[in-house]
Amino acid sequence: MGDEVVLVDAYFSMFGMRVRMALAEKGVEYESREEDFPANKSALLLEMNPVQKKIPVLIHKGKPICESLIIVEYIDDVWKDNKSPLLLPSDPYKRAQARFWTDFIDKKPPSLQICRPQVGETGETFCRWGKRRNHLTSGESRAGLICRCGEAGGASMESLGGGGCGGSAVSESGRRIWLNNKGDELEAAKKDFLEALTLLEGELGNKPYFGGDNFGFLDVALITFYSWFHTYESCGNFSIEEHCPKLIAWAKRCMEKDSVSKSLADPNKVYDFVILLKKKFGVE
16 A cells, blocks of 8 residues: 555544544545445454454554544654644643543443344344343333343444444443433433533633644544534434533634634534334344
């Protein structure tokens, strides 16, 4: 692949959007390799990320870099001599704080995965990835059993909208919103989601961006979720702006940047995609 830059990605992936945005901020030209994700995984993806087998993957000079925020830092380091400002602050304390909050956004709670139970030859019940029934919660839904076995399987939905291989504090609760149409599970998901956003809004304060006057690392990490907000609100029947008005004002400010608006997925297309996913998993 020589010196070229290739991004293995999927349009709806909020994690892939981070990389697209960072490349745009730095003015880096690249080739996009769109994955038919989660239905199929290309030979290139499996070759370049054989451990996790998930997107996004940046390939630079023939070498792969995986995990969205690691990729963003890599881009910030490699193309630091161009005219764009650094995404990570130069001040050690501010840099540490930015990493702390991105870790909060992407902190992985115990995985909640959709499983359909299968009965083995001995009559024991297993989840779809071969774990015994005692690895499953007692709750059942039309989508099957909710599995906490924590292993990757099927859709690997963290790369899209959370869950699967262990979603983030924000995306996991968001995933729970669109997977649960009503009842206590939905209310708990909305509560967790809004609590996380409220904490982030407090960190933003009255600053135009999380890093101050300049769009930076933490902004890149969080703004991609904005493309999924319409889906969360539609599926959960609530308003994020009602609870977090400053955060929505920040998001709209970010969207004024071409690097952001041209990197994020269309919210209506995200919603249509999620409706297809719900049908696939038997969640109506």
